[in-house]
Amino acid sequence: TSYVYSFGTPGTPDRDRLGGKGAELARMVQLGLPVPPGFTVTTAACRQVLAQGVRPAGLAGDIDRHLALVEDETGRRLGDPERPLLLAVRSGAAISMPGMMDTVLDVGLNDETVAGLARSTGNERFAWDCYRRLVQMFGETVLGVPAERFAGVLADVVAEHGAADAAALDAAGLRVVVERGNALCEEIAGRTLPQDPREQLDLAIDAVFASWNGDRARLYRRRFGIADDLGTAVNVQAMVFGNRGPRSGTGVAFTRDPATGDLGDYGEYLSDAQGEDVVSGARTAVPLARLRELDLASYRRLRSVMGTLERHYRDLCDIEFTVEDGRLWILQVRVGKRSPAAAFRIAADLVEEGMITEDEALVRVTGEQLTQLMFPQLDAGSAGSEIAAGLAASPGAAVGRVVLDSATAVALAARGEDVVLVRPETRADDLPGMVAACAVVTARGGRTSHAAVVARGMGLPAVCGVDGLEIDLATRQVALAGERLFAEGDVVSVDGGTGRVYRGRHRTVPSEVTRWLEGEVVASPLVAAVARLLAHADRTRRLGVRANAETAPDVARAVRFGAEGVGLCRTEHMFLGERRTYVERVLLGSDAERAEALRGLTRLQRESFAGVLDAAGGRPVTIRLLDAPLHEFLPDLTELSVCSALARERGRPDRALEERTAAVRRHHEQNPMTGLRGVRLSIVRPELVVAQAVAAFEAAADLRERGRPFDLELMVPMVSSAEEIAEVARSVGEAADQVAARRGRVPYRLGAMVETPRAAVTAARIVTHADFLSFGTNDLTQLTWGLSRDDAERSFLPRYLETGLLRTSPFASIDEDGVGRLLAVAVDGARGARDAVPIGVCGEHAGDPASIGFLARLGVDYLSCSPFRVPIARLEAGRAAL
Ligand code: PEP
Ligand code: MG
Secondary structure (H helix, E strand, O other): OOOEEEOOOOOOOOHHHHHHHHHHHHHHHHOOOOOOOEEEEOHHHHHHHHHHOOOOOOHHHHHHHHHHHHHHHHOOEOOOOOOEOOEEEEEEEOOOOOOOOOEEEEEOOOOOHHHHHHHHHOOHHHHHHHHHHHHHHHHHHOOOOOHHHHHHHHHHHHHHOOOOOHHHOOHHHHHHHHHHHHHHHHHHHOOOOOOOHHHHHHHHHHHHHHHOOOHHHHHHHHHHOOOOOOOEEEEEEEOOOOOOOOOOEEEEEEEEOOOOOOEEEEEEEEEOOOOHHHHOOOOOOEEOOHHHHHOHHHHHHHHHHHHHHHHHHOOOEEEEEEEEOOEEEEEEEEEOOOOHHHHHHHHHHHHHOOOOOHHHHHHOOOHHHHHHHHOOEEOHHHOOOEEEEOEEEEOOEEEEEEEOOHHHHHHHHHOOOOEEEEEOOOOHHHHHHHHHOOEEEEOOOOOOOHHHHHHHHHOOOEEEOOOOEEEEOOOOEEEEOOEEEEEOOOEEEEEOOOOEEEEOOOOEEOOHHHHHHOOOOOOOHHHHHHHHHHHHHHHHOOOEEEEEOOOHHHHHHHHHOOOOOEEEEEOHHHHOHHHHHHHHHHHHOOHHHHHHHHHHHHHHHHHHHHHHHHHOOOOEEEEEOOOOOHHHOOOOHHHHHHHHHHHHHOOOOOHHHHHHHHHHHHHOOOOHHHOOOOHHHHHHOHHHHHHHHHHHHHHHHHHHHOOOOOEEEEEEEEEOOHHHHHHHHHHHHHHHHHHHHHHOOOOOEEEEEEOOHHHHHOHHHHHHHOOEEEEOHHHHHHHHHOOOOOOHHHHOHHHHHHOOOOOOOOOOOOOOOOHHHHHHHHHHHHHHHOOOOOEEEOOHHHHOHHHHHHHHHHOOOEEEEOHHHHHHHHHHHHHHOO
16 A cells, blocks of 8 residues: 555445545535645655654655656646746645644745746736745744744834735835844754755655644643544645635635524635635625625535535535635535534434435534533523623633633633633634633634634534624733723623624523423424424434422423433432431430421422422332432531530530430431442431331322322442342332332332442342442442542543543543443343343433433433433434444
8 A cells, every 4th residue: 555645446445544635525526626736745755754753765756656647647747947847735634624733835945946836827916925935834844933033023024115915015025024034043943944845855755744733632632532542644736826816716615604503605715815814713704695796607506516515415515615726626625514503403404305214414413512512502682791702613602711811811711711812813723712711802814714614513602704803912902993891700691603702791591402302383494404303203212211300390390301301310309408307316316306307307398399200290100219428418427526625625515416416416327328328328327218208109199199190219329338228118018018008009129239340240140139230430430430420520530531531520420331331231121130120321321412421321211311311312322233
């Protein structure tokens, strides 16, 4: 196999080897589209260079051969003083990382060929403009000269020549820029742009390889979970020029609106400019529809290419093109990034248009995107204090403090502040600030600018191209058209869906998708798309979806959101505040106090349980017996000790207080999370189990009397052995008998939570005493890793994530290799012993889009997650079944 492939190579292009850009270029050539000739140096070559520090033998020869093909096809030669071939050298990894790696354009120019280019194009100014771009790009990417220094050189020459801007400099002026740019390289890097074009090409390829390991590329990969060892391919392509005058230009076109999914002309066009000018956002382009007026023939050709590409990819395409002297060239195509709303719209529309099936549509949307669509939006009614408006570049609402640079954003966010990053435009080195921010606002750049593309990919609200926005980094003030707007640190509200920025903290309202889920009639194409895909997910999925809910209103909402029952009703919340003392008295009180407290506890719970069972409307409800660690029910020992010591010191010792303190001290535990909690409390105080079970059975009997349906399950937390669950089953049976004697038998099922490693390993035995099992993956993660679920994410996990020791927190997404193994062992054990035993998952992971596929493959029966995650779990469960 070769290290280099021509774009025209037949066969299915291999993304892993050619990178995304290289594979798509190859495909476009196969489709007969107008692509400038070139070749791709493979990711394998990159990996070898990065690993071994030297180019693989044979690479130089491969490049020679393919370069010769480009020379033949263009009729130009690299370094030819009369008809020089110029090359673009661009990165292209298998997974798109927009703007994160390097590019060098106009490779092949030197003091001699610049004259040849001027003669062969009849445009001396153009030739020198290319040359100064090469010096600058080569200087930045290969020699490491800071971009600002080149900008400084350019600004100086512009001023000295009395020109308005760089575009107004003549050939002589640009020649000075080249000279001074080279002098700058010499000063900073100790060398200038080499005059040998082949050396330029080799160094540019090496620089692109090296940019794979640049800071911003690494950060981007961490943020998006891309592996570090893939490497990038390099695409070397004959230059075409959008900067050859008014009949030339460059642009970006989307086949549908990447923000909303609407059909139409979306994209931007910049006349007399080169590709990177659009993406950098340095100049604001005109809407693509204007190309129709500027150059009708090119516009028509472009529309036809857009149609070809969309039919081929059967998806939204994002196309970079250049018009050179009235001739259209396609430089790049990729399946376009899109906002969450556009993802649903486009998927549903393509089904409607007969281009894809519903199954395919379901694969193209994610639970993560649905999460975004359920976020609240700014309340338009409270929109009195709009202070700025720009392009609605990435939808969503956010409120935060203004910060004016990436470092400040990172610092404030680390202290837990929500921050809104306000920049003239963003570049790749603003990425850390964007990751830290809850919204981005830029003064320049369109919907395809770096800020917009990256924000959409991250689901970050963004308003771009706020005309007239001036950011003064010295005084940390922001003005609009000369008038002071706000200062760094002020709170603003950003609506990326409308492109508006408001002063102060705005009220938020439920999104239209959430309103629809709540049962409101909402007529919008987005809601129709979400409804269609969710319905398909429901038809497809094999996993049941229940909710974790404790109160009747929460259960009712969960049912509206599509929950098929309650998989976890945590009862601890019923003992917050004053109610806590019921449990305290059961634990510490005299016999009389204890009996009284147990009666009170039953009364309270009976009412709550009836509400929850009723709200579920006959769907199964899993009531979990008390689980909270002891210290959450007992008064604070230190506080009690201090009070009784003070009383004694004042000469008025308080006997009752001292006895209470002593009692609490007897129950004090060093490690409450692994102490007297869950099933252990039930074993030590069986009367607590009886009281809770009686409450549940009485509640059910109450409903039965009222003619209301119910389906009751009781569940025992923190079980580690079959003996424990057998013992609790006896207490529950006792309660059932008690209630049966008075009110008739209440049907129920008793289940065990599997949330200790021992329970997982002995599930085969536990299941002989349980009607169902439910994985408590929160505790199972805590106990498997030996990590505190309450502290780890604040104390040291951030460090693990930063340094790449961990890709995600095991509390957020299931740790497949560790906790996942235990789950698999438990499922196998349980099913081996009792084939049809229902198994659920009720830890946080059940609502995590990234974990649901894995849980589905394990073969569990249902997920149970918080009400707001229910639609997400439905969608992901549908996707997991495909
Ligand atoms: C669990 O541990 O995963 C669980 C669902 O129980 P809790 O979060 O209440 O401990
Ligand atoms: Mg638990």
